Amino acid sequence: xxxxRRRSNQRSGRNRRSNNKSKKPALDPREFxxxxxxxxxxxxxxxxAEDPSAVVxxxxxxxxxxxxxxxxxxxxxxxxxxxxxxxxxxxxxxLIGEPGDDDDADSADNN
Numbered sequence: 001x002x003x004x005r006r007r008s009n010q011r012s013g014r015n016r017r018s019n020n021k022s023k024k025p026a027l028d029p030r031e032f033x034x035x036x037x038x039x040x041x042x043x044x045x046x047x048x049a050e051d052p053s054a055v056v057x058x059x060x061x062x063x064x065x066x067x068x069x070x071x072x073x074x075x076x077x078x079x080x081x082x083x084x085x086x087x088x089x090x091x092x093x094x095l096i097g098e099p100g101d102d103d104d105a106d107s108a109d110n111n
Contacts, residue, residue, distance in 0.1 A: 045097020046090035052083035 053076045062071040090096050 043095055046087060046095045047097050047099055048087045049083055053079040 056075065056079060057072075061068045062075065064071045087096070
Protein backbone atom coordinates (compact mmCIF):
# COMPACT_ATOMS: atom_id res chain seq x y z
CA UNK A 1 0.00 0.00 0.00
CA UNK A 2 2.76 2.46 0.89
CA UNK A 3 4.39 1.88 -2.51
CA UNK A 4 1.22 2.92 -4.35
CA ARG A 5 0.86 6.03 -2.16
CA ARG A 6 4.43 6.98 -2.90
CA ARG A 7 3.84 6.63 -6.64
CA SER A 8 0.68 8.71 -6.55
CA ASN A 9 2.47 11.41 -4.54
CA GLN A 10 5.30 11.47 -7.06
CA ARG A 11 2.84 11.84 -9.92
CA SER A 12 0.97 14.65 -8.23
CA GLY A 13 4.29 16.38 -7.53
CA ARG A 14 5.13 16.27 -11.22
CA ASN A 15 1.77 17.76 -12.11
CA ARG A 16 2.27 20.62 -9.69
CA ARG A 17 5.64 21.43 -11.19
CA SER A 18 4.32 21.44 -14.75
CA ASN A 19 1.42 23.69 -13.71
CA ASN A 20 3.89 26.18 -12.25
CA LYS A 21 5.75 26.35 -15.55
CA SER A 22 2.60 27.24 -17.46
CA LYS A 23 2.08 30.34 -15.27
CA LYS A 24 5.20 32.09 -16.58
CA PRO A 25 4.43 35.10 -18.77
CA ALA A 26 5.04 34.53 -22.47
CA LEU A 27 7.97 36.38 -24.00
CA ASP A 28 7.33 38.55 -27.00
CA PRO A 29 9.55 37.14 -29.79
CA ARG A 30 10.13 40.59 -31.31
CA GLU A 31 11.31 41.92 -27.98
CA PHE A 32 13.60 38.91 -27.41
CA UNK A 33 15.23 38.78 -30.87
CA UNK A 34 15.24 42.51 -31.56
CA UNK A 35 14.47 44.44 -34.70
CA UNK A 36 15.15 42.41 -37.85
CA UNK A 37 15.47 45.60 -39.90
CA UNK A 38 18.48 46.69 -37.82
CA UNK A 39 20.69 43.91 -39.22
CA UNK A 40 23.71 45.05 -41.24
CA UNK A 41 23.62 44.65 -45.03
CA UNK A 42 26.82 42.60 -45.10
CA UNK A 43 28.13 40.35 -42.36
CA UNK A 44 31.83 39.99 -41.63
CA UNK A 45 33.31 36.71 -42.89
CA UNK A 46 34.07 34.03 -40.31
CA UNK A 47 37.65 32.76 -40.20
CA UNK A 48 38.83 29.77 -38.15
CA ALA A 49 41.12 30.76 -35.28
CA GLU A 50 44.62 29.32 -35.35
CA ASP A 51 44.43 28.52 -31.63
CA PRO A 52 40.88 28.59 -30.23
CA SER A 53 42.06 28.17 -26.64
CA ALA A 54 44.59 31.04 -26.66
CA VAL A 55 42.39 33.60 -24.88
CA VAL A 56 41.35 31.21 -22.12
CA UNK A 57 44.91 29.95 -21.65
CA UNK A 58 46.05 33.56 -21.22
CA UNK A 59 44.02 33.63 -17.99
CA UNK A 60 46.36 31.06 -16.44
CA UNK A 61 46.17 27.45 -15.38
CA UNK A 62 42.83 26.05 -14.22
CA UNK A 63 42.51 26.15 -10.42
CA UNK A 64 41.94 22.39 -10.13
CA UNK A 65 44.56 21.24 -7.64
CA UNK A 66 46.47 18.20 -8.90
CA UNK A 67 44.56 17.99 -12.19
CA UNK A 68 45.79 21.09 -14.04
CA UNK A 69 47.36 19.21 -16.96
CA UNK A 70 44.37 16.95 -17.51
CA UNK A 71 41.97 19.89 -17.23
CA UNK A 72 43.95 21.92 -19.77
CA UNK A 73 43.86 18.99 -22.19
CA UNK A 74 40.09 18.64 -21.96
CA UNK A 75 39.49 22.39 -22.08
CA UNK A 76 41.56 22.61 -25.29
CA UNK A 77 39.52 19.76 -26.75
CA UNK A 78 36.23 21.49 -25.90
CA UNK A 79 37.38 24.87 -27.27
CA UNK A 80 38.59 23.22 -30.47
CA UNK A 81 35.30 21.38 -30.90
CA UNK A 82 33.31 24.57 -30.30
CA UNK A 83 35.42 26.44 -32.85
CA UNK A 84 34.92 23.68 -35.41
CA UNK A 85 31.15 23.74 -34.89
CA UNK A 86 31.11 27.53 -35.24
CA UNK A 87 32.97 27.30 -38.54
CA UNK A 88 30.60 24.56 -39.73
CA UNK A 89 27.61 26.78 -38.95
CA UNK A 90 29.26 29.68 -40.73
CA UNK A 91 29.91 27.48 -43.76
CA UNK A 92 26.26 26.39 -43.78
CA UNK A 93 25.27 30.06 -43.81
CA UNK A 94 27.76 30.99 -46.51
CA LEU A 95 29.80 33.20 -44.18
CA ILE A 96 33.25 31.59 -44.50
CA GLY A 97 36.10 33.94 -45.32
CA GLU A 98 39.70 33.40 -46.29
CA PRO A 99 42.40 33.63 -43.58
CA GLY A 100 43.55 37.09 -44.78
CA ASP A 101 40.05 38.62 -45.07
CA ASP A 102 39.89 40.07 -41.57
CA ASP A 103 43.29 41.76 -41.97
CA ASP A 104 42.15 43.49 -45.17
CA ALA A 105 39.09 44.93 -43.43
CA ASP A 106 41.21 46.28 -40.57
CA SER A 107 43.72 47.95 -42.89
CA ALA A 108 40.92 49.53 -44.96
CA ASP A 109 39.43 51.07 -41.81
CA ASN A 110 42.79 52.53 -40.77
CA ASN A 111 43.43 54.25 -44.14
